[in-house]
Amino acid sequence: MLRNDITVAIRNAVMSELAEVGYGRLSIEAVARRAGVGKTAIYRRWSNKLEMVLEIITDVAGRKVPVPDTGSFADDLDLLMMIVSRALQHRVASQIIPDLMAEAARNPQIAETLQRVLRIHQQSVGEKLVGQAIARGELPEGTDPDIAVDLILGPLYWRLAVPRQPINDDYLEKLAAAVLGSLKGGSAT
Amino acid sequence: MLRNDITVAIRNAVMSELAEVGYGRLSIEAVARRAGVGKTAIYRRWSNKLEMVLEIITDVAGRKVPVPDTGSFADDLDLLMMIVSRALQHRVASQIIPDLMAEAARNPQIAETLQRVLRIHQQSVGEKLVGQAIARGELPEGTDPDIAVDLILGPLYWRLAVPRQPINDDYLEKLAAAVLGSLKGGSAT
DNA sequence: ATGCGGCGGAACGCAACCGTTACGTCGTAG
């Protein structure tokens, strides 16, 4: 019987609040204010801040990412890196992700939740992508998909989270080429 | 005339508190409690939380990192990655760094301070390392030190901050080999 | 027409922290 429009308003408010002040300073009262609802509406749905945030981010992060399959590993790689860099550069994502990661470092519940959600996507994407490439003979057999994922996502995430430099097409192209080279080289076996 | 032992106690307390609860939830009162000093001692030194944290982390982060120069780029790379991964895996660092990075995403003062301190080290290390290698003919001329740095530090930081998997010697070796491959390939020009 | 349930609003007591102030102690320099 809980009104759905209210639930949606709260979810949006949580995401915005998370982006603005971070998990550490997120308060139920601020969420209620922003959503234009009473605190009661929130406590009727979740029993505290942690539970609320976990439920909401699990839902948001759980959306599927399509794995590229163009027929060429180089193109798959280009495409994947473009998709990821676009996603990471969206305003809300670029604020929330590092914040939650930092929070995960000290809150096992958050850590566990994020790991579960992220690992599924990330790992399966890696295995699928590398698997396709090996099957087509574009990568040496025994290429470690784990390292491949780290090489692909690492620099992008680093660039986003640390130097905070924009990732333009030119940079992306160079980076993709470098990653391709390292994997084709067959060093990651 | 401010007593030095007190200042040191406060600095340590700030670092511990940062690691435990993060910048967002760090309170002056908690720092004072932990350091075993009065709030007055803190306000006598800094006028607020931001100023205090900025001063302290600037100091800590400002320590020089030696740039490897073994005579071989492959060895330089191995050594650098080992040093960095060790540093990143230390308890306090692995908690504080992602937290401050997340905070930097919403606080320009923190962002500016971190960028200044980090960029100097990181950029100069990259340029020096790549420069040496080019001079020795181990890397193609025109190799972009920027991309090189991203390729080297990105996966390490990613691994630390996101999947939070331990970085053992075996993994490090494979990763270094892959990075070496990608740079030698000359794609990053 | 009646009743149920979700709603916003307001207030509750409690706790933590802010930044400031007053006080009394203690070590040291003059």
Added chain:
DNA sequence: CTACGACGTAACGGTTGCGTTCCGCCGCAT
């Protein structure tokens, strides 16, 4: 011996947030 200054402690008034409770409103189903 005296004076100064940094120290810890305690308290200040004010703010914010917690999680709970009670109220009156309103939409909807019966």
